Amino acid sequence: MAPEIIGIIGFASLLVLIALRVPVAVAMGIVGVVGGYIVNGPESVSFILGATPFETVFPYGLSVVPLFVLMGAFATHAGLSGSLYKAIYACIGHFRGGLAIATVGACGAFGAICGSSLATAATMTKVSMPEMKSRGYDEGLASAAVAAGGTLGVLIPPSIIIIIYAILTEASIGKLFAAALVPGGLAVVLYMLAISLRTRLNPALGPRGERRTGASAALHYSASGISRCCSRW
Known part of the structure; x- marks a missing residue:
């Protein structure tokens, strides 16, 4: 034949x-x-x-994949994800839809730690969904914020997918990381603007939070998360 x-x-x-x-x-x-x-x-x-x-x-280059996952596990068990979320919320939580906006920002920050969309979405779901539900946020908006923010894990460097792609195509990992900074940052800003626009057009989707002393509270939560991480590991 x-x-x-x-x-x-x-x-x-x-x-x-x-x-x-x-x-x-x-x-x-x-x-x-x-x-x-x-x-x-x-x-x-x-x-x-x-x-x-x-x-x-x-390939030796793939050894970074379990190390990224391990780093994400350390950050999760040390409570760093919750501290990042609270720090960003302390700065922008008083805006309408601020809790959902803070979720996207925390997803971007945590994605830069673990490099995985699945880990980012799973972790931030546990941290942010109960908070948004307790404050009367629309479930569709809350779920969309976590789902959209989770995609940032593979885009914002360091990213596991970018490393695997670079190894398969024999491209420069450093250049790919540098090239991903702009679209990653742009995605974070556009997601935040989309949430802000939706909550302004329909205020029932996401109420305002209480105003806090942004800089001091953010520094407090960030420092507490880092110190907790170091003390546990």
């Missing part, structure tokens, strides 16, 4: 497996192994299955 015909059959089989709700990665693996066995024989398939997984996870 010609390789072109085998390729067409394999592509059709892949679509069938996906339609049967087989996970995409598993479906692609099955089609790839069977197709490789038919085209190149068992020896080639055995070599690829033995060598490719090791070569994929072996």
Whole structure:
């Protein structure tokens, strides 16, 4: 059978497996192994299955990934995420929708620590959602603030995704980090402006908070979070 015909059959089989709700990665693996066995024989398939997984996870550059996750875990257990949230809220919480705006700002700051969107969204959900619900914020706005802020974890340097992309494409990690600063900062500002605009058009979405002494309170919460982190770890 010609390789072109085998390729067409394999592509059709892949679509069938996906339609049967087989996970995409598993479906692609099955089609790839069977197709490789038919085209190149068992020896080639055995070599690829033995060598490719090791070569994929072996690069030294990928060692930063668990270190970023570990750093995020340290920050979470030390309470640094809560301190960042309170520090930003102390500065802008008295504005309408300030709690949701502070959530986006804290997501950006925490994303710069752990480099993961999932970790950022999960952590800030635990910290900010109870506060916004207790203060009468609309659940849609609160959820959107956390979801939008969570995306900043992979954009604001240092980012795990940027590092993996740089390794795969052999690009400069430093240049990619520098290039991500502008869109990352711009995303934070635009998310905050969007929340501010929505709450001004519909004040019921997010009430104002109490005014605090912004600079002193922010410094207090930041210092307490850093000291708590150092004392625990």
